[in-house]
Amino acid sequence: MNILVCISNVPDTTSKINFNDDNKGLNTAGLQFIINPYDEIALTRALELTEKAGGTVTVINVGDASTEPTIRKALAIGATDAVRINAAPRDAFFVASQIAHFAKGKNYDLILCGRESIDYNGAQVTAMIAELLDLPAITIVKMLEINGNTATLEREIEGGKEIVDCPLPLVAGASEGMAEPRIPNMRGIMSARTKPLVAVEPIAIDQLTEIVGYDKPKPRSTVNLISSDDVDKLVQLLHTEAKVI
Amino acid sequence: MLLNYKGLAQKIGVFLYKTSNNSTEKIYLLYPNFSKYKTLLLRHKKNKEMATDRFQGVDYFQIDELLTEEHILVRNSVRDWVKREVSPIIEDYAQRAEFPKQIIKGLADIGAFGPYIPAEYGGGGMDQISYGLIMQEIERGDSGVRSTASVQSSLVMYPIYTYGSEEQRKKYLPGLAKGDLMGCFGLTEPDHGSNPSGMLSNIKDAGSHYILNGSKMWISNAPFADIAVVWAKDEAGDIRGMVIERGMEGFTTPETHGKWSLRASATGELVFDNVKVPKENIFPNVKGLKGPLGCLNSARYGIAWGAIGAAMDCYDSALRYSKERVQFGKPIGGFQLTQKKLAEMVTEITKAQLLAWRLGVLKNENRASAQQISMAKRNNVNMALQIAREARQIHGGMGITGEYPIMRHMMNLESVITYEGTHDIHLLITGMDVTGINAFN
Ligand SMILES: Cc1cc2nc3c(=O)[nH]c(=O)nc-3n(C[C@H](O)[C@H](O)[C@H](O)COP(=O)(O)OP(=O)(O)OC[C@H]3O[C@@H](n4cnc5c(N)ncnc54)[C@H](O)[C@@H]3O)c2cc1C
Numbered sequence: 001m002n003i004l005v006c007i008s009n010v011p012d013t014t015s016k017i018n019f020n021d022d023n024k025g026l027n028t029a030g031l032q033f034i035i036n037p038y039d040e041i042a043l044t045r046a047l048e049l050t051e052k053a054g055g056t057v058t059v060i061n062v063g064d065a066s067t068e069p070t071i072r073k074a075l076a077i078g079a080t081d082a083v084r085i086n087a088a089p090r091d092a093f094f095v096a097s098q099i100a101h102f103a104k105g106k107n108y109d110l111i112l113c114g115r116e117s118i119d120y121n122g123a124q125v126t127a128m129i130a131e132l133l134d135l136p137a138i139t140i141v142k143m144l145e146i147n148g149n150t151a152t153l154e155r156e157i158e159g160g161k162e163i164v165d166c167p168l169p170l171v172a173g174a175s176e177g178m179a180e181p182r183i184p185n186m187r188g189i190m191s192a193r194t195k196p197l198v199a200v201e202p203i204a205i206d207q208l209t210e211i212v213g214y215d216k217p218k219p220r221s222t223v224n225l226i227s228s229d230d231v232d233k234l235v236q237l238l239h240t241e242a243k244v245i
Numbered sequence: 246m247l248l249n250y251k252g253l254a255q256k257i258g259v260f261l262y263k264t265s266n267n268s269t270e271k272i273y274l275l276y277p278n279f280s281k282y283k284t285l286l287l288r289h290k291k292n293k294e295m296a297t298d299r300f301q302g303v304d305y306f307q308i309d310e311l312l313t314e315e316h317i318l319v320r321n322s323v324r325d326w327v328k329r330e331v332s333p334i335i336e337d338y339a340q341r342a343e344f345p346k347q348i349i350k351g352l353a354d355i356g357a358f359g360p361y362i363p364a365e366y367g368g369g370g371m372d373q374i375s376y377g378l379i380m381q382e383i384e385r386g387d388s389g390v391r392s393t394a395s396v397q398s399s400l401v402m403y404p405i406y407t408y409g410s411e412e413q414r415k416k417y418l419p420g421l422a423k424g425d426l427m428g429c430f431g432l433t434e435p436d437h438g439s440n441p442s443g444m445l446s447n448i449k450d451a452g453s454h455y456i457l458n459g460s461k462m463w464i465s466n467a468p469f470a471d472i473a474v475v476w477a478k479d480e481a482g483d484i485r486g487m488v489i490e491r492g493m494e495g496f497t498t499p500e501t502h503g504k505w506s507l508r509a510s511a512t513g514e515l516v517f518d519n520v521k522v523p524k525e526n527i528f529p530n531v532k533g534l535k536g537p538l539g540c541l542n543s544a545r546y547g548i549a550w551g552a553i554g555a556a557m558d559c560y561d562s563a564l565r566y567s568k569e570r571v572q573f574g575k576p577i578g579g580f581q582l583t584q585k586k587l588a589e590m591v592t593e594i595t596k597a598q599l600l601a602w603r604l605g606v607l608k609n610e611n612r613a614s615a616q617q618i619s620m621a622k623r624n625n626v627n628m629a630l631q632i633a634r635e636a637r638q639i640h641g642g643m644g645i646t647g648e649y650p651i652m653r654h655m656m657n658l659e660s661v662i663t664y665e666g667t668h669d670i671h672l673l674i675t676g677m678d679v680t681g682i683n684a685f686n
Contacts, residue, residue, distance in 0.1 A: 014301065068314070069314045069317070069318065072314065072315075072318065073318055076318060076322070183322050183325045183326050183329065183355070184318065184322045185322070185354055185355045185356045186319065186322075186355065186356025186357075186360055186369040186371060186375070186379070187356055187369065189315060189318055189319055189322065189356075189371075190364070190369060190370055190371065193315070
């Protein structure tokens with residue numbers, strides 16, 4: 001079984017986000033980048049599946065050379081080889097088009113993404129790749145088993161779960177539960193040195209979105225503690241300050 | 246975990262159950278339209294988890310730029326492993342003065358045993374800076390766990406690799422790297438600590454084998470080790486190294502109890518009562534004190550890095566606490582006296598990082614002298630101990646509890662500043678090096 005895992009390079013969850021370029025760009029100075037955590041889950045599951053059934057796991061990333069440490073980590077975790085589409089990712093359609101173009105005709109049994117990336121949380125790439133390749137898309141997948149030529153997937157839905165059987169090939173978006181992400185060990189890091197990581201030039205894609213500007217959310221307001229025997233003050237503040245009564 | 250949520254669940258009228266998936270607890274809520282409460286519960290759970298280890302590394306001088314991409318991956322991977330496997334359990338084991346034996350497998354899997362031993366013998370084949378960073382991150386978790394890894398790598402695998410015969414290398418190294426075999430290192434004796442050349446342990450040639458007599462004290466990992474690298478004098482008075490295996494008749498390893506330091510590491514004695522040692526167990530390629538000292542150079546180098554880990558953990562905790570703890574109407578981090586402590590801590594950590602990094606470069610080029618290693622071990626361990634003491638003050642009363650790692654680090658570092666050459670002995674090494682005059686005896 002040959003699996004393609006799409007990984008994106010996202011700021012670490014503890015990063016303090018700042019903007020530049022007239023609030024139209026992300027200021028990457030001082031930011032730590034990591035593999036998108038959902039993609040890491042997808043990668044781990046892909047490794048588990050190929051360890052059992054044999055096959056290869058290729059990771060693909062759309063990004064400039066600065067994303068190579070992230071790709072190298074995916075190789076250290078255990079991917080067989082890696083491809084970097086040499087372009088800064090502009091939007092979901094751009095990324096999905098590049099990946100679909102690369103995957104076309106390569107007969108992957110499975111293309112795995114994360115359910116969403118934790119930077120823009122667009123959750124569109126999975127479905128777009130599937131559409132561009134005319135494959136089924138199954139999103140927010142918490143469990144994935146392969147039996148012969150059929151995949152059984154468990155999806156998270158509001159208030160319950162949905163079990164889907166689907167013939168391969170397909171595109172799926174991994175969510176928590178599908179696998180427990182692995183930490184690379186020293187052996188993996190050393191073997192990643194010699195694994196192939198090829199850069200491929202992008203295809204031309206129309207720019208469908210335009211960033212008008214970024215804004216930060218308002219800082220959280222401080223808590224105003226009112227003594228429990230001062231009900232009058234509470235009522236007054238709810239009326240004049242919070243304006244809810 | 247379930248109990249914590251039960252009250253809340255009853256209040257908001259939802260039903261919840263718990264499953265266990267690869268030891269991670271998952272809470273599922275079954276209720277239509279519960280998203281609001283689910284988010285609330287998950288956030289609560291997340292905060293609780295994060296409270297256990299929110300460590301962030303210290304890099305005030307962009308020292309990461311001196312490291313390779315691979316070094317950073319090594320460091321971050323071991324850091325993640327420590328957060329996952331060491332931090333959640335270590336306080337409990339230290340309180341109970343028990344070695345968490347189950348982490349041996351994890352240490353082996355992550356690659357902490359023999360990182361710089363060539364891959365053909367099961368080692369990692371990595372460079373010295375990677376080894377240093379691994380030690381730093383493990384000691385960030387606990388000096389006792391780092392001691393186990395140091396002993397296995399530098400005091401057991403290193404001498405077998407460096408002084409051992411090809412048969413000895415093949416026999417022991419792959420098992421040691423996998424953690425299937427654990428080793429210890431016996432140099433110190435009850436009456437010979439700083440002065441190991443006066444050791445009394447001895448071997449006598451008995452034709453087909455040697456007979457070993459004597460005892461070793463303060464030996465890390467001794468109580469559970471499968472093999473011991475032991476140093477003893479032959480009949481000519483030369484120090485020889487050898488591998489002693491558990492099960493050899495007359496060899497026992499009583500445990501040392503009542504330690505207030507390195508409580509999560511097992512320490513013991515090695516007692517040799519007419520132990521028959523096969524001749525092929527003696528290291529063929531070294532004689533004299535330079536044998537054990539070569540091992541110590543490698544271990545001390547790792548300690549120079551390890552101490553930075555303990556110091557960073559204390560600083561990280563103190564910095565966070567000083568921003569959160571409010572007294573006299575403002576965070577204690579806003580008082581000049583607290584800022585002096587924090588500013589000096591980050592300064593000292595930065596200096597220690599540069600010292601360790603430069604030593605690593607020299608070591609990679611095979612140019613690090615024993616005297617340079619002494620200076621780095623002495624400086625960095627003392628730096629960590631001073632920071633632990635200051636960090637403890639910043640935490641006030643909380644600093645003496647197991648809620649924070651500070652007191653554990655501080656107590657651990659009292660061993661680290663003593664073993665592998667005491668603070669004063671390393672000073673005398675530098676003193677002798679710069680003056681050319683021996684002040685030891
Ligand atoms: C938890 C722990 C684990 C250990 N693990 C191991 C191990 O795995 N293997 C092993 O072989 N050893 C191990 N050791 C032993 C350690 O290396 C010794 O404790 C250390 O070398 C000091 O020896 P000592 O305790 O006999 O102190 P001593 O040598 O008696 O020193 C006592 C004091 O006298 C000072 N002193 C001694 N000589 C001089 C001098 N010439 N001039 C000035 N001051 C001097 C010392 O600096 C020290 O302050 C361990 C120790 C501890 C505490």
